[in-house]
């Protein structure tokens with residue numbers, strides 16, 4: 522995941538370098554979405570597309586349109602009998618989905634189906650899906666393609682989340698400075714790029730992503746009780762609809778100090794460096810040496826403490842909890858981190874027209890055509 526994310530960031534930064542006019546606002550969102558889409562397509566299908574490829578640009582845009590629409594919470598989502606009143610809306614969604622499907626079939630799946638090596642180990646998610654299709658006659662081709670579309674579509678959530686993070690950063694430049702301090706320290710002032718193994722040593726950057734999630738994650742997560750149960754002394758009978766009220770959990774003064782403030786520090790705590798090292802070395806990390814060399818970069822304060830991201834906040838559930846918890850959460854944390862850190866390593870982010878930066882609480886989606894931002898190459902590191 523780290524390699525895929527870092528490779529795509531190099532391509533993305535090359536592209537940015539060609540189009541950025543220092544200090545001038547421009548539409549950054551389409552490019553962010555294309556970078557995220559490529560990370561997903563590379564990770565799941567082992568291919569990527571050029572930023573100049575118009576069909577690729579179009580389907581990334583359609584994915585984003587769909588993401589925005591499904592986040593609007595229309596009445597028909599809950600009351601299907603309203604469908605006749607939503608026909609033009611449904612037609613629009615269907616046109617976008619058809620174009621996306623055609624692209625995935627023609628530019629990704631067709632080639633892979635023809636060259637599928639059934640006896641070789643699966644090299645990615647697409648291989649696993651195609652093998653299941655070949656081996657299990659209860660699985661239909663439509664199901665496979667639908668799953669691929671659905672998973673690839675996850676990139677829209679991350680692209681929108683990164684745009685939101687950049688919106689906050691343009692509002693609060695001190696947050697960018699903290700992230701840049703971490704980036705410069707861990708990379709020896711830009712001697713290398715940030716990768717996924719840097720998350721432990723860049724707690725403020727991770728905390729910024731969590732703070733964006735606190736602001737933006739879905740207000741309600743509906744579930745249905747599959748058996749009679751008792752929750753906190755309340756009887757819940759089978760079939761009852763139960764909502765996790767994320768809005769209350771994320772914004773109540775009962776749970777957070779000054780919840781209206783955008784403050785990543787709320788996700789940080791201090792731990793003794795020794796304690797932190799012990800925790801890291803007992804983890805099952807596939808690259809323990811790399812991790813421990815990064816941990817050695819942590820500089821403790823005079824009492825021997827380092828900052829660490831709080832992982833034990835029982836009321837913070839942006840990805841929900843239990844059996845149906847979000848399966849994309851590691852991609853969100855990983856690709857979101859790589860994008861944010863790499864952009865801020867190279868650029869200062871601001872806006873010449875801050876009034877047009879509109880964000881929507883409890884909604885990670887931004888309109889496909891949203892605010893502009895300005896990037897300026899950093900001079901001092």
Ligand code: HEM
Nearest residue numbers: 672675678682738839840841842845846847848849853885
């Ligand atoms: C901002 C980013 C994201 C947030 C806040 C988020 C949040 C959530 C939440 C709250 C659920 C409901 C869990 C439940 O019912 O208890 C969920 C489910 C799910 N998410 Fe995400 N998600 C994000 C990104 C992604 C991405 C990138 C993917 C792509 C792979 C993804 C794939 C899924 C899937 C497949 C489910 C259904 C899981 C199931 O029902 O078993 N999500 N997500």
